[in-house]
Amino acid sequence: MDDSPSALNQFAAGMRIIVAGAGIAGLSFVIALRKQRLTSCTHITVTVYERDPREVSIEREGYSLSIRSDGLSGGMQALNKLGLLDSMPAASYTGSQGNAGGFTLWDKDWNEIMKMKSSPIEGLPAPSMRIARNVLRRMLVDAVSSEDTIHWMTTCTGVAQLPSGKVQVQLSNGQVDDCDLLVAADGAHSRIRSILRPDDNLSFAAAVCIAGNSRFLSGVPEPVNRDWGCVLSGNGTGLFVSPVDQHSAVWSVSYLAEEPRKRMKPPLSNQDIDCLIRESLDRGKSFAQPFRTLVQATDPSTLMVLNAVDKQPFSHAGRNQKPVSVVFIGDSNHAVSPFAGNGANMALMDGWELAEQICKSNSLPDALAAYDASSMPRSKSTVRMSHWSIALAHAQGWKLTLYIYLLRLVKLFF
Ligand SMILES: Cc1cc2nc3c(=O)[nH]c(=O)nc-3n(C[C@H](O)[C@H](O)[C@H](O)COP(=O)(O)OP(=O)(O)OC[C@H]3O[C@@H](n4cnc5c(N)ncnc54)[C@H](O)[C@@H]3O)c2cc1C
Structure with a gap:
């Protein structure tokens, strides 16, 4: 043939x-x-x-x-x-x-739980x-x-x-x-x-994110200037952070929900911006610095609410x-x-x-x-x-301990 x-x-x-x-x-x-x-x-x-x-x-x-x-x-x-x-x-x-840098899981005080780096x-x-x-x-x-x-x-x-x-x-x-x-x-x-x-x-995947892009003239604060990943609060609030470039980073505070929330996209009113910043700080109050600094440095034109959806x-x-x-x-x-x-x-x-x-x-x-x-x-x-x-990202109590244990096992073997 x-x-x-x-x-x-x-x-x-x-x-x-x-x-x-x-x-x-x-x-x-x-x-x-x-x-x-x-x-x-x-x-x-x-x-x-x-x-x-x-x-x-x-x-x-x-x-x-x-x-x-x-x-x-x-x-x-x-x-x-x-x-x-x-x-x-x-x-x-x-x-x-x-x-x-690499994908990292931190606890709420930014102590490294584990870091994943790919092999060449x-x-x-x-x-x-x-x-x-x-x-x-x-x-x-x-x-x-x-x-x-x-x-x-x-x-x-x-x-x-x-x-x-x-x-x-x-x-x-x-x-x-x-x-x-x-x-x-x-x-x-x-x-x-x-x-x-x-x-x-699209189906709602039961999580809502409030996300924004923070700007820093003098550089992104550590450890977000190098690593990216999830900060695990253990109390149901998730936090994802990642550098974008030398002067900006993204953050996303998330929580589980039964119903999707009204999607909010820029441009938002000043009132909505204030409410979302306050809500993010409140939901993430157990996260140590630089969480607060990240949220407070948010460029308001990037702030949004998005529902996790997939199909x-x-x-x-x-x-x-x-x-x-x-x-x-x-x-x-x-x-x-x-x-x-x-x-x-x-x-x-x-x-x-x-x-x-x-x-x-x-x-x-x-x-x-x-x-x-x-x-x-x-x-x-x-x-x-x-x-x-x-x-x-949203696990609490013994579930979080179990997930971390399983992840460590997976990392050990693969
Ligand atoms: C916050 C966030 C973080 C992410 N992080 C990652 C990550 O780390 N790694 C990863 O792999 N993925 C990540 N993703 C997912 C990734 O961005 C998307 O899966 C990817 O962009 C999908 O590519 P696409 O080309 O299918 O769709 P899109 O990139 O959305 O492109 C669709 C294009 O079609 C255009 N368009 C829409 N409707 C029409 C129309 N009717 N006619 C003509 N043009 C139209 C749009 O303007 C757009 O340019 C992330 C997504 C988000 C939101």
């Missing part, structure tokens, strides 16, 4: 693809497809529609991401395949530090990195070839199957655009998923989805809450793997089945793991 790329990818030849969303998954897919097209899969055209402008505000992108290389994440490997890993670690927060992986310049989300996005945007068009500030508002078998996308500028394959990469609150899979909604992934192979020529990648398929710390890693992997399968497989159903086979298990495990993280 001739298994050369040109013989295997006939179905993709001449294909026109629309990508909805130039976030992490959408950009990874576009860059990956361009790389694949250098050797195979020629004559595919790609158009991207993105709701936001090219430069996004700090309110939306002001946090940092942990990109890793362990079996569940694979973000470092995906960036390596995309050809971006030579420059990215140096642009990351950990790469620009003498001491790279052959072929990668670093096993993991902590990178500001806006830096990662900018580097991905810059890596998109000028032959692939991104239409900024253009939202995909509707989608329909045409009798010809093509998919028609309606746009916020009043125009429509037709394609052979629509890649829905429009994030957790995907408009395309809400149209095509109206019953496939199980779904397969494209079952053909219960109409139209069939739509594939969902990243959060639009398997949204996870920040407690997972893995959504961006999966988005990078999804983008790479879908592009690879489109160019390697001999039909669209085969490509989607192969994509599902690798994407679904890691996203199911990630959702499970994130629920465990929520339980740990």
Whole structure:
């Protein structure tokens, strides 16, 4: 059998693809497809529609991401395949530090309970990195070839199957655009998923976060200037902290709740800002310094209330989805809450793997089945793991002792 790329990818030849969303998954897919097209899969055209402008505000992108290389994440490997890993670690927060830091669990007095550092992986310049989300996005945007068009500030508002078998996308500028394959990469609150899979909604993962971005002219206070992770109060209040760059850090105070709370996004009124700062200080009153300093240094334009939400992934192979020529990648398929710390890693992997399968497989159903086979298990495990993280962050009494004991055992053996 001739298994050369040109013989295997006939179905993709001449294909026109629309990508909805130039976030992490959408950009990874576009860059990956361009790389694949250098050797195979020629004559595919790609158009991207993105709701936001090219430069996004700090309110939306002001946090940092942990990109890793362990079996569940694979973000470092995906960036390596995309050809971006030579420059990215140096642009990351950990790469620009003498001491790279690591994921840490602290007690409420900031005594280290345990610290996790990844082992080096052959072929990668670093096993993991902590990178500001806006830096990662900018580097991905810059890596998109000028032959692939991104239409900024253009939202995909509707989608329909045409009798010809093509998919028609309606746009916020009043125009429509037709394609052979629509890649829905429009994030957790995907408009395309809400149209095509109206019953496939996000679930509340029983935790509410009040979060903000703190600024320090003279540098982020220790130990948040180096390490990131959870501070365990043992009384039901969770705290996540992480450096973003030399002068800013994110914090998130969280608590368990039966119902989601009203989502609050910037810009907030002065009254709301005061109430949220007071509530955060009160909920976290058992945390020692630098908690108070972090909260008091919050840039008000970044303060928000968000509910931890997620959803199980779904397969494209079952053909219960109409139209069939739509594939969902990243959060639009398997949204996870920040407690997972893995959504961006999966988005990078999804983008790479879908592009690879489109160019390697001999039909669209085969490509989607192969994509599902690798994407679904890691996203199911990630959702499970994130629920465990929520339980740990808010554990009290003997439960917390048990979790810490189990974590130490896991660290010892793996
Ligand atoms: C506070 C916080 C901390 C996190 N920490 C980590 C971490 O440490 N590690 C990690 O791996 N993950 C982390 N995540 C998760 C990660 O950010 C997401 O999982 C990831 O961004 C998902 O990528 P995506 O491309 O699927 O979606 P997004 O990045 O949300 O991109 C979707 C894009 O689609 C655009 N869009 C939306 N609707 C439309 C439309 N109708 N038409 C056109 N465009 C549209 C949006 O503007 C956006 O650019 C964190 C998330 C948060 C909120």
